[in-house]
Each structure stands twice: as structure tokens, then as C-alpha cells.
Amino acid sequence: DTGVSQNPRHKITKRGQNVTFRCDPISEHNRLYWYRQTLGQGPEFLTYFQNEAQLEKSRLLSDRFSAERPKGSFSTLEIQRTEQGDSAMYLCASSRRYSGANVLTFGAGSRLTVL
């Protein structure tokens, strides 16, 4: 169990550029989640996958955001035409369903700074 891995850890980009973040979940976890955390706030839910299917998507996820999880393994989160308001920590988490509430294992996050 190597934990949830996120890359890159930090990304600085200019407004209008596209960025992509990658998340590698714990191998036996079939559920994967993306959250966004801005300074001084708690994480906000963006989207959730079960295997390769994107089952839930927040209204926060505008048309400029897209997430994929091909083959139900790693996931990517792409932000097109970045804006300064996109600056945040993007957190990935994974879980394996068992009885009751899923327990999420979070990655260390990918910090985005849009200049």
C-alpha cells in the first residue's frame, strides 16, 4: 500500500493555459474522488468515479474542468483556459467500499497557482 499519489505537487501557470493533474489511487480501491481546497476553506467536492464511470459531478465543475479515469485505474483532472480563481489545492482521494460509509484515503494534493 503506497498510498494515493498525486502529480505534479505544484504547478504554476499563466492565465489561459491548460493544466492537467494526475492521481494514482491505492491499487485495490475502486472509488476515486477529486476535491478542491482554497486557502482557509475546507475541501469542496468536485467529482467521483466508481471504476471508470464518473457517477457524480459537482456544479462547481464548470465546462473548463474535465476528469477521466480510463480503465478504472489512475485519474486525470484537466483545467482548460485557467483563471486566477482556479488557484487552489486539488485533492484526490480513493476508497474501497465496505459496509457503512466509505473511508477516504487522501493524497498530498496538487497545488495550482495561476498568475
Add this chain to the structure above:
Amino acid sequence: AQTVTQSQPEMSVQEAETVTLSCTYDTSESDYYLFWYKQPPSRQMILVIRQEAYKQQNATENRFSVNFQKAAKSFSLKISDSQLGDAAMYFCAYRGGGGSEKLVFGKGTKLTVNP
């Protein structure tokens, strides 16, 4: 929509003492789950404790326990025998029981442990 409120932006405690972090939530659901997550500086978020709403017994995990008051919609975290390693941001989170995988987080409480 469900909301989670943490009214204490910052708290401090002396090492070996006990501290209680407050959390209230708003929901119309009867079946749901509540969590406390810990986010140490520059490290990933980890689960501290969770509570199923249908369980009347308060959850405990070693030095961590909760006071779950369903009618009052209150879910406080008590940390006993505080240790320096307990210093972190603590987030209260809610997940509905209706099939959504979305966690709703509060804004967090920054806990400082003084030696």
C-alpha cells in the same frame, strides 16, 4: 443543501490536557455519516473518527471521542491527553445516506498544542 459549521477557527491546548472542537450541521436527512479529518501542515488529510447517525453510541478511537447529539445536530470532537503531534487543521465533514458520495466539509479549526 447540507451545511457544516465549525465556529472555532483556532483553538489551543496544553500538552496532556483535553480539548473539544465544535461542529454543527444542517440536514433534513435522517440517515447520514459524520467524520472528523485531520490535516497536518503540508501533509495529507487523514481520518480521525467517524460516526453513523443511526448509532446512538458515541464513537471513540483511542484518545479521540465524539459527542454526537442528533437532535441538536451537533458533533464535537474531544481529544484527550493532547500530544504535540495532534497539532493540525481539523475538519468536520458530513455525508448523506442517500447514495451520494459527496463529503461536505466545514471550514476547519486550527489546533495548536503548546508544550
